[in-house]
Amino acid sequence: MGPQTQTERIEPSIQAPHWSIGARVAFRLCFIYFGLFCLATQILGGLFPVPKIEIPDPAALWPVRQIVFFTAAHVFQIKHPLVYTGSGSGDKTFDWVLAFCLLVCAVLATGVWSILDRNRENYVALHKWFRLFIRFALASEMLLYGMDKAVPLQMPFPFLTRLVEPFGNFSPMGVLWSSIGASRPYEIFAGCAEILGGLLLIFPRTTMFGALVCVADLIQVFMLNMTYDVPVKLFSFHLLLMALFLLAPEFPRLFRFFFLNRATDPSAQPQLYRSRRANRVALAAQVVFGLWLVAVNAYNAWSGWNTYGGGRPKSPLYGIWNVKQISIDGQSPVAKYDRWRRAIFDFPTTMVVQRTDDSFEYYRASIDAGAKTFALTSNAVGNSKGNFTFQRAAQDQLTLDGNIDSQRLHIQLQLVDANKFFLVNRGFHWIQEYPINR
Numbered sequence: 001m002g003p004q005t006q007t008e009r010i011e012p013s014i015q016a017p018h019w020s021i022g023a024r025v026a027f028r029l030c031f032i033y034f035g036l037f038c039l040a041t042q043i044l045g046g047l048f049p050v051p052k053i054e055i056p057d058p059a060a061l062w063p064v065r066q067i068v069f070f071t072a073a074h075v076f077q078i079k080h081p082l083v084y085t086g087s088g089s090g091d092k093t094f095d096w097v098l099a100f101c102l103l104v105c106a107v108l109a110t111g112v113w114s115i116l117d118r119n120r121e122n123y124v125a126l127h128k129w130f131r132l133f134i135r136f137a138l139a140s141e142m143l144l145y146g147m148d149k150a151v152p153l154q155m156p157f158p159f160l161t162r163l164v165e166p167f168g169n170f171s172p173m174g175v176l177w178s179s180i181g182a183s184r185p186y187e188i189f190a191g192c193a194e195i196l197g198g199l200l201l202i203f204p205r206t207t208m209f210g211a212l213v214c215v216a217d218l219i220q221v222f223m224l225n226m227t228y229d230v231p232v233k234l235f236s237f238h239l240l241l242m243a244l245f246l247l248a249p250e251f252p253r254l255f256r257f258f259f260l261n262r263a264t265d266p267s268a269q270p271q272l273y274r275s276r277r278a279n280r281v282a283l284a285a286q287v288v289f290g291l292w293l294v295a296v297n298a299y300n301a302w303s304g305w306n307t308y309g310g311g312r313p314k315s316p317l318y319g320i321w322n323v324k325q326i327s328i329d330g331q332s333p334v335a336k337y338d339r340w341r342r343a344i345f346d347f348p349t350t351m352v353v354q355r356t357d358d359s360f361e362y363y364r365a366s367i368d369a370g371a372k373t374f375a376l377t378s379n380a381v382g383n384s385k386g387n388f389t390f391q392r393a394a395q396d397q398l399t400l401d402g403n404i405d406s407q408r409l410h411i412q413l414q415l416v417d418a419n420k421f422f423l424v425n426r427g428f429h430w431i432q433e434y435p436i437n438r
Helices: 021-040 042-047 064-074 093-116 124-150 160-164 172-181 184-202 204-227 233-258 276-307
Strands: 319-328 340-345 350-355 360-368 373-378 385-394 397-404 407-416
Touching (some): 021 042, 021 233, 042 124, 064 093, 093 233, 124 276, 160 319, 160 350, 184 276, 340 407
Antiparallel strands (some): 319 340, 340 350, 360 373, 373 385, 385 397, 397 407
Protein backbone atom coordinates (compact mmCIF):
# COMPACT_ATOMS: atom_id res chain seq x y z
CA MET A 1 0.00 0.00 0.00
CA GLY A 2 1.14 3.54 -0.74
CA PRO A 3 1.77 6.21 1.89
CA GLN A 4 -1.24 7.82 3.48
CA THR A 5 -2.38 11.19 2.11
CA GLN A 6 -2.48 14.26 4.31
CA THR A 7 -6.25 13.96 4.83
CA GLU A 8 -6.06 10.28 5.70
CA ARG A 9 -3.13 10.41 8.10
CA ILE A 10 -3.86 9.31 11.64
CA GLU A 11 -2.77 11.85 14.22
CA PRO A 12 -0.53 10.52 16.97
CA SER A 13 -2.35 9.56 20.12
CA ILE A 14 -1.96 11.67 23.23
CA GLN A 15 -1.44 10.04 26.58
CA ALA A 16 -4.76 9.97 28.38
CA PRO A 17 -4.85 12.12 31.54
CA HIS A 18 -5.68 10.91 34.99
CA TRP A 19 -8.92 12.31 36.38
CA SER A 20 -9.33 12.83 40.09
CA ILE A 21 -11.96 10.74 41.85
CA GLY A 22 -14.07 13.86 42.29
CA ALA A 23 -13.98 14.63 38.56
CA ARG A 24 -14.91 11.05 37.70
CA VAL A 25 -17.85 10.95 40.11
CA ALA A 26 -19.05 14.39 38.99
CA PHE A 27 -18.94 13.33 35.34
CA ARG A 28 -20.88 10.13 36.06
CA LEU A 29 -23.58 12.09 37.88
CA CYS A 30 -23.83 14.74 35.13
CA PHE A 31 -23.86 12.11 32.40
CA ILE A 32 -26.75 10.21 33.96
CA TYR A 33 -28.79 13.14 35.26
CA PHE A 34 -28.50 15.44 32.24
CA GLY A 35 -28.97 12.49 29.92
CA LEU A 36 -32.18 11.44 31.67
CA PHE A 37 -33.43 15.04 31.86
CA CYS A 38 -32.91 15.60 28.15
CA LEU A 39 -34.62 12.33 27.27
CA ALA A 40 -37.61 12.98 29.57
CA THR A 41 -38.40 16.62 28.72
CA GLN A 42 -39.10 18.88 25.75
CA ILE A 43 -35.39 18.86 24.89
CA LEU A 44 -35.74 15.54 23.08
CA GLY A 45 -38.44 16.96 20.82
CA GLY A 46 -36.40 20.14 20.36
CA LEU A 47 -33.45 18.11 19.12
CA PHE A 48 -35.53 16.54 16.38
CA PRO A 49 -38.09 19.20 15.46
CA VAL A 50 -40.71 18.64 12.80
CA PRO A 51 -42.46 21.66 11.26
CA LYS A 52 -45.95 22.27 12.69
CA ILE A 53 -45.81 19.09 14.77
CA GLU A 54 -45.58 19.28 18.56
CA ILE A 55 -43.87 16.23 20.01
CA PRO A 56 -45.14 15.34 23.53
CA ASP A 57 -42.69 15.24 26.40
CA PRO A 58 -41.61 11.62 27.00
CA ALA A 59 -42.26 12.11 30.73
CA ALA A 60 -45.97 12.39 29.98
CA LEU A 61 -45.95 8.89 28.48
CA TRP A 62 -45.71 5.40 29.94
CA PRO A 63 -43.78 4.36 32.03
CA VAL A 64 -42.29 7.64 33.29
CA ARG A 65 -45.70 9.16 34.01
CA GLN A 66 -46.70 6.20 36.18
CA ILE A 67 -43.41 6.37 38.09
CA VAL A 68 -43.92 10.08 38.82
CA PHE A 69 -47.54 9.50 39.89
CA PHE A 70 -46.44 6.70 42.24
CA THR A 71 -43.66 8.84 43.76
CA ALA A 72 -45.96 11.81 44.24
CA ALA A 73 -48.57 9.70 46.00
CA HIS A 74 -46.34 7.52 48.17
CA VAL A 75 -43.27 9.68 48.84
CA PHE A 76 -44.72 13.21 48.93
CA GLN A 77 -48.24 12.15 49.98
CA ILE A 78 -49.85 14.20 47.21
CA LYS A 79 -53.51 13.25 46.98
CA HIS A 80 -54.84 15.45 44.19
CA PRO A 81 -54.51 14.42 40.51
CA LEU A 82 -51.35 15.75 38.89
CA VAL A 83 -51.48 18.02 35.87
CA TYR A 84 -48.89 16.63 33.51
CA THR A 85 -49.63 18.05 30.06
CA GLY A 86 -51.35 20.91 28.27
CA SER A 87 -51.00 23.55 30.99
CA GLY A 88 -48.11 25.56 29.54
CA SER A 89 -46.32 25.58 32.91
CA GLY A 90 -42.89 24.07 33.47
CA ASP A 91 -43.16 24.28 37.25
CA LYS A 92 -46.05 21.89 37.80
CA THR A 93 -46.00 19.51 40.74
CA PHE A 94 -45.43 16.80 38.14
CA ASP A 95 -42.25 18.55 36.93
CA TRP A 96 -40.78 18.89 40.40
CA VAL A 97 -41.50 15.29 41.28
CA LEU A 98 -40.03 14.22 37.93
CA ALA A 99 -36.83 16.12 38.72
CA PHE A 100 -36.70 14.40 42.11
CA CYS A 101 -37.11 10.98 40.49
CA LEU A 102 -34.38 11.70 37.93
CA LEU A 103 -32.01 12.94 40.63
CA VAL A 104 -32.58 9.87 42.81
CA CYS A 105 -32.02 7.57 39.84
CA ALA A 106 -28.88 9.48 38.88
CA VAL A 107 -27.43 9.36 42.41
CA LEU A 108 -28.10 5.62 42.79
CA ALA A 109 -26.75 4.82 39.32
CA THR A 110 -23.68 6.98 39.96
CA GLY A 111 -22.98 5.04 43.15
CA VAL A 112 -23.23 1.68 41.38
CA TRP A 113 -21.19 2.92 38.42
CA SER A 114 -18.49 4.31 40.73
CA ILE A 115 -18.13 0.96 42.48
CA LEU A 116 -18.08 -1.17 39.34
CA ASP A 117 -15.79 1.17 37.39
CA ARG A 118 -13.61 2.45 40.22
CA ASN A 119 -10.30 1.64 38.49
CA ARG A 120 -10.92 3.68 35.34
CA GLU A 121 -8.47 6.56 34.86
CA ASN A 122 -10.77 8.90 32.92
CA TYR A 123 -13.78 9.22 30.64
CA VAL A 124 -12.19 11.25 27.86
CA ALA A 125 -13.85 9.33 25.02
CA LEU A 126 -17.30 9.26 26.62
CA HIS A 127 -17.00 12.90 27.64
CA LYS A 128 -16.33 14.20 24.12
CA TRP A 129 -19.40 12.42 22.74
CA PHE A 130 -21.61 13.46 25.65
CA ARG A 131 -20.33 17.01 25.29
CA LEU A 132 -21.44 16.89 21.65
CA PHE A 133 -24.91 15.77 22.74
CA ILE A 134 -25.21 18.52 25.37
CA ARG A 135 -23.99 21.12 22.87
CA PHE A 136 -26.84 20.40 20.50
CA ALA A 137 -29.41 19.81 23.26
CA LEU A 138 -28.69 23.29 24.61
CA ALA A 139 -28.36 24.83 21.14
CA SER A 140 -31.78 23.51 20.13
CA GLU A 141 -33.48 25.21 23.09
CA MET A 142 -31.57 28.46 22.65
CA LEU A 143 -32.57 28.57 19.00
CA LEU A 144 -36.20 27.71 19.80
CA TYR A 145 -36.64 30.41 22.43
CA GLY A 146 -34.42 32.85 20.53
CA MET A 147 -36.48 32.57 17.35
CA ASP A 148 -39.70 33.03 19.33
CA LYS A 149 -38.34 36.34 20.63
CA ALA A 150 -36.60 37.54 17.47
CA VAL A 151 -39.76 37.21 15.34
CA PRO A 152 -41.16 38.49 17.97
CA LEU A 153 -43.71 35.98 19.20
CA GLN A 154 -43.11 34.84 22.76
CA MET A 155 -44.03 38.21 24.30
CA PRO A 156 -46.49 39.81 21.86
CA PHE A 157 -47.38 43.48 21.87
CA PRO A 158 -50.16 43.89 24.48
CA PHE A 159 -53.50 42.69 23.16
CA LEU A 160 -56.47 45.06 23.13
CA THR A 161 -57.79 43.67 26.41
CA ARG A 162 -54.48 44.49 28.10
CA LEU A 163 -54.71 48.12 26.97
CA VAL A 164 -57.86 48.68 29.05
CA GLU A 165 -57.14 46.38 31.98
CA PRO A 166 -56.07 48.10 35.23
CA PHE A 167 -52.36 47.63 35.88
CA GLY A 168 -53.08 46.45 39.40
CA ASN A 169 -54.88 43.41 38.00
CA PHE A 170 -51.77 42.19 36.19
CA SER A 171 -49.89 39.20 37.56
CA PRO A 172 -46.11 39.62 37.90
CA MET A 173 -45.70 37.43 34.82
CA GLY A 174 -48.27 39.57 32.99
CA VAL A 175 -46.27 42.69 33.85
CA LEU A 176 -43.09 41.11 32.43
CA TRP A 177 -44.82 39.82 29.28
CA SER A 178 -46.54 43.14 28.58
CA SER A 179 -43.50 45.31 29.29
CA ILE A 180 -41.19 43.28 27.04
CA GLY A 181 -43.92 42.90 24.42
CA ALA A 182 -44.37 46.68 24.39
CA SER A 183 -40.71 47.06 23.40
CA ARG A 184 -40.27 44.91 20.32
CA PRO A 185 -36.67 46.09 19.69
CA TYR A 186 -35.62 44.83 23.11
CA GLU A 187 -37.39 41.51 22.63
CA ILE A 188 -35.73 41.10 19.23
CA PHE A 189 -32.35 41.95 20.79
CA ALA A 190 -32.85 39.39 23.56
CA GLY A 191 -33.87 36.79 20.98
CA CYS A 192 -30.82 37.50 18.82
CA ALA A 193 -28.57 37.07 21.86
CA GLU A 194 -30.09 33.63 22.49
CA ILE A 195 -29.77 32.73 18.81
CA LEU A 196 -26.12 33.80 18.90
CA GLY A 197 -25.45 31.44 21.81
CA GLY A 198 -27.17 28.58 19.98
CA LEU A 199 -25.29 29.22 16.72
CA LEU A 200 -21.91 29.34 18.44
CA LEU A 201 -22.59 25.98 20.10
CA ILE A 202 -22.97 24.35 16.69
CA PHE A 203 -19.28 24.75 15.87
CA PRO A 204 -16.68 22.92 18.00
CA ARG A 205 -14.18 25.80 17.86
CA THR A 206 -16.70 28.33 19.20
CA THR A 207 -18.25 26.11 21.85
CA MET A 208 -16.59 27.92 24.77
CA PHE A 209 -17.67 31.34 23.48
CA GLY A 210 -21.16 30.00 22.84
CA ALA A 211 -21.37 28.55 26.35
CA LEU A 212 -20.30 31.92 27.80
CA VAL A 213 -23.02 33.70 25.81
CA CYS A 214 -25.57 31.10 26.92
CA VAL A 215 -24.57 31.50 30.56
CA ALA A 216 -25.07 35.28 30.32
CA ASP A 217 -28.42 34.84 28.56
CA LEU A 218 -29.68 32.15 30.90
CA ILE A 219 -28.72 33.96 34.09
CA GLN A 220 -30.93 36.82 32.95
CA VAL A 221 -33.74 34.46 31.92
CA PHE A 222 -33.55 32.52 35.17
CA MET A 223 -33.58 35.68 37.30
CA LEU A 224 -36.58 37.06 35.37
CA ASN A 225 -38.38 33.76 35.91
CA MET A 226 -37.58 33.86 39.61
CA THR A 227 -38.43 37.52 40.22
CA TYR A 228 -41.57 37.67 38.05
CA ASP A 229 -42.86 34.22 39.01
CA VAL A 230 -42.67 32.85 35.47
CA PRO A 231 -43.31 29.07 35.60
CA VAL A 232 -40.18 28.07 33.69
CA LYS A 233 -37.84 28.32 36.67
CA LEU A 234 -36.97 24.63 36.80
CA PHE A 235 -36.32 24.28 33.09
CA SER A 236 -34.27 27.49 32.70
CA PHE A 237 -32.15 26.47 35.69
CA HIS A 238 -31.35 23.16 34.02
CA LEU A 239 -30.38 24.93 30.80
CA LEU A 240 -28.04 27.13 32.83
CA LEU A 241 -26.48 24.05 34.44
CA MET A 242 -25.97 22.50 31.00
CA ALA A 243 -24.17 25.65 29.81
CA LEU A 244 -21.93 25.50 32.88
CA PHE A 245 -21.24 21.82 32.17
CA LEU A 246 -19.93 22.79 28.73
CA LEU A 247 -17.76 25.49 30.30
CA ALA A 248 -16.42 23.33 33.13
CA PRO A 249 -13.35 21.98 31.25
CA GLU A 250 -12.37 25.56 30.41
CA PHE A 251 -12.64 26.95 33.94
CA PRO A 252 -8.87 26.67 34.66
CA ARG A 253 -8.02 28.52 31.43
CA LEU A 254 -10.60 31.21 32.10
CA PHE A 255 -9.37 31.64 35.69
CA ARG A 256 -5.75 32.01 34.59
CA PHE A 257 -6.67 34.55 31.92
CA PHE A 258 -9.17 36.71 33.81
CA PHE A 259 -7.92 36.50 37.40
CA LEU A 260 -4.19 35.68 37.21
CA ASN A 261 -3.46 37.74 34.08
CA ARG A 262 -1.51 34.84 32.58
CA ALA A 263 -1.35 33.45 29.09
CA THR A 264 -3.30 30.25 28.55
CA ASP A 265 -2.73 27.23 26.36
CA PRO A 266 -5.16 26.30 23.59
CA SER A 267 -8.18 24.27 24.57
CA ALA A 268 -7.34 20.64 25.28
CA GLN A 269 -10.73 19.32 24.18
CA PRO A 270 -10.06 16.29 21.98
CA GLN A 271 -11.36 15.83 18.45
CA LEU A 272 -14.14 13.29 17.92
CA TYR A 273 -11.88 11.16 15.70
CA ARG A 274 -8.16 10.75 15.17
CA SER A 275 -8.53 10.97 11.41
CA ARG A 276 -8.65 14.49 9.93
CA ARG A 277 -10.98 13.35 7.19
CA ALA A 278 -13.40 11.84 9.72
CA ASN A 279 -13.34 15.05 11.75
CA ARG A 280 -14.14 17.10 8.66
CA VAL A 281 -17.07 14.84 7.86
CA ALA A 282 -18.22 15.11 11.49
CA LEU A 283 -17.95 18.91 11.35
CA ALA A 284 -19.96 19.03 8.13
CA ALA A 285 -22.63 16.82 9.72
CA GLN A 286 -22.80 19.11 12.76
CA VAL A 287 -23.16 22.19 10.57
CA VAL A 288 -25.91 20.59 8.47
CA PHE A 289 -27.78 19.47 11.58
CA GLY A 290 -27.36 22.92 13.11
CA LEU A 291 -28.74 24.57 9.98
CA TRP A 292 -31.72 22.20 10.16
CA LEU A 293 -32.39 23.33 13.74
CA VAL A 294 -32.15 26.97 12.68
CA ALA A 295 -34.43 26.50 9.66
CA VAL A 296 -37.16 24.53 11.46
CA ASN A 297 -37.26 26.84 14.48
CA ALA A 298 -37.34 29.91 12.22
CA TYR A 299 -40.16 28.37 10.19
CA ASN A 300 -42.16 27.44 13.31
CA ALA A 301 -41.72 30.93 14.77
CA TRP A 302 -42.78 32.62 11.54
CA SER A 303 -45.78 30.31 11.22
CA GLY A 304 -46.73 31.15 14.80
CA TRP A 305 -46.42 34.86 14.05
CA ASN A 306 -48.92 34.52 11.20
CA THR A 307 -51.22 32.20 13.16
CA TYR A 308 -51.48 33.72 16.64
CA GLY A 309 -48.82 36.43 16.78
CA GLY A 310 -48.69 39.98 15.44
CA GLY A 311 -49.41 38.83 11.89
CA ARG A 312 -52.46 36.79 12.87
CA PRO A 313 -55.91 37.31 11.32
CA LYS A 314 -58.00 39.82 13.26
CA SER A 315 -61.69 39.97 14.03
CA PRO A 316 -63.94 41.56 11.36
CA LEU A 317 -65.07 43.90 14.16
CA TYR A 318 -61.52 44.45 15.43
CA GLY A 319 -61.22 47.14 18.05
CA ILE A 320 -62.15 48.38 21.51
CA TRP A 321 -65.77 49.51 21.54
CA ASN A 322 -67.15 51.68 24.34
CA VAL A 323 -70.80 51.02 25.19
CA LYS A 324 -72.76 54.26 24.67
CA GLN A 325 -76.25 52.90 25.24
CA ILE A 326 -77.80 49.55 26.13
CA SER A 327 -81.38 48.37 26.59
CA ILE A 328 -82.96 45.03 27.48
CA ASP A 329 -86.37 44.11 26.08
CA GLY A 330 -86.78 47.78 25.11
CA GLN A 331 -86.30 49.03 28.67
CA SER A 332 -83.48 50.47 30.74
CA PRO A 333 -81.25 47.61 31.91
CA VAL A 334 -81.75 46.18 35.35
CA ALA A 335 -79.96 42.85 34.91
CA LYS A 336 -76.27 42.15 34.75
CA TYR A 337 -76.02 43.72 31.29
CA ASP A 338 -76.22 47.21 32.81
CA ARG A 339 -72.66 46.71 33.95
CA TRP A 340 -71.26 46.39 30.41
CA ARG A 341 -68.57 49.00 29.79
CA ARG A 342 -66.79 47.83 26.64
CA ALA A 343 -66.90 45.12 23.99
CA ILE A 344 -63.51 44.09 22.65
CA PHE A 345 -62.99 42.23 19.40
CA ASP A 346 -59.39 41.12 18.85
CA PHE A 347 -59.01 37.52 17.74
CA PRO A 348 -61.40 36.26 15.01
CA THR A 349 -63.18 33.78 17.29
CA THR A 350 -63.50 35.73 20.53
CA MET A 351 -65.32 38.68 22.04
CA VAL A 352 -64.54 40.09 25.48
CA VAL A 353 -66.91 42.16 27.58
CA GLN A 354 -65.42 44.52 30.17
CA ARG A 355 -67.78 45.51 32.95
CA THR A 356 -67.80 48.73 34.92
CA ASP A 357 -66.01 46.98 37.79
CA ASP A 358 -63.18 46.23 35.26
CA SER A 359 -63.83 42.49 35.31
CA PHE A 360 -63.91 40.61 32.02
CA GLU A 361 -66.20 37.99 30.54
CA TYR A 362 -64.88 36.00 27.60
CA TYR A 363 -67.06 34.67 24.80
CA ARG A 364 -66.40 32.38 21.89
CA ALA A 365 -67.62 34.24 18.83
CA SER A 366 -68.60 32.99 15.39
CA ILE A 367 -68.81 36.08 13.18
CA ASP A 368 -70.30 36.11 9.67
CA ALA A 369 -69.18 39.44 8.23
CA GLY A 370 -71.21 38.95 5.04
CA ALA A 371 -74.51 38.28 6.81
CA LYS A 372 -73.59 40.76 9.59
CA THR A 373 -74.39 38.26 12.32
CA PHE A 374 -72.48 36.53 15.10
CA ALA A 375 -73.15 33.90 17.74
CA LEU A 376 -71.68 33.97 21.24
CA THR A 377 -71.01 31.30 23.85
CA SER A 378 -69.65 32.31 27.24
CA ASN A 379 -66.51 30.60 28.53
CA ALA A 380 -67.74 31.04 32.09
CA VAL A 381 -69.75 28.54 34.09
CA GLY A 382 -73.28 28.40 32.72
CA ASN A 383 -72.30 28.80 29.06
CA SER A 384 -74.53 31.76 28.27
CA LYS A 385 -75.40 31.86 24.59
CA GLY A 386 -76.39 34.72 22.34
CA ASN A 387 -77.09 35.65 18.73
CA PHE A 388 -76.74 39.13 17.28
CA THR A 389 -77.00 41.11 14.10
CA PHE A 390 -74.80 44.18 13.71
CA GLN A 391 -74.75 47.37 11.69
CA ARG A 392 -71.97 49.89 11.19
CA ALA A 393 -73.51 53.25 10.32
CA ALA A 394 -69.96 54.60 10.30
CA GLN A 395 -66.51 53.08 10.71
CA ASP A 396 -66.43 54.04 14.38
CA GLN A 397 -70.07 53.21 15.20
CA LEU A 398 -71.51 49.75 15.85
CA THR A 399 -75.06 48.71 16.70
CA LEU A 400 -75.84 45.25 18.05
CA ASP A 401 -79.33 43.74 18.17
CA GLY A 402 -79.99 40.26 19.48
CA ASN A 403 -80.38 38.18 22.58
CA ILE A 404 -78.43 36.49 25.33
CA ASP A 405 -80.24 33.80 27.32
CA SER A 406 -83.68 34.81 25.97
CA GLN A 407 -83.24 38.49 26.77
CA ARG A 408 -83.39 40.90 23.84
CA LEU A 409 -80.56 43.43 23.73
CA HIS A 410 -79.97 46.64 21.83
CA ILE A 411 -76.44 48.04 22.22
CA GLN A 412 -74.82 51.08 20.66
CA LEU A 413 -71.02 51.24 20.71
CA GLN A 414 -68.30 53.74 19.81
CA LEU A 415 -64.89 52.64 18.51
CA VAL A 416 -61.87 53.71 20.57
CA ASP A 417 -58.87 54.90 18.59
CA ALA A 418 -56.19 52.51 19.91
CA ASN A 419 -53.46 54.75 18.50
CA LYS A 420 -54.34 57.33 21.14
CA PHE A 421 -53.12 55.06 23.94
CA PHE A 422 -49.86 56.54 25.20
CA LEU A 423 -48.23 53.11 25.27
CA VAL A 424 -48.98 52.75 21.56
CA ASN A 425 -48.07 56.20 20.28
CA ARG A 426 -45.21 57.25 22.56
CA GLY A 427 -42.46 55.77 20.37
CA PHE A 428 -38.73 56.43 20.73
CA HIS A 429 -37.01 59.77 21.32
CA TRP A 430 -33.31 60.58 21.25
CA ILE A 431 -33.90 63.92 22.97
CA GLN A 432 -36.07 64.39 26.07
CA GLU A 433 -35.88 67.62 28.04
CA TYR A 434 -37.76 65.94 30.90
CA PRO A 435 -38.37 62.24 31.56
CA ILE A 436 -41.77 60.93 30.48
CA ASN A 437 -42.47 58.33 33.15
CA ARG A 438 -46.17 57.91 33.75
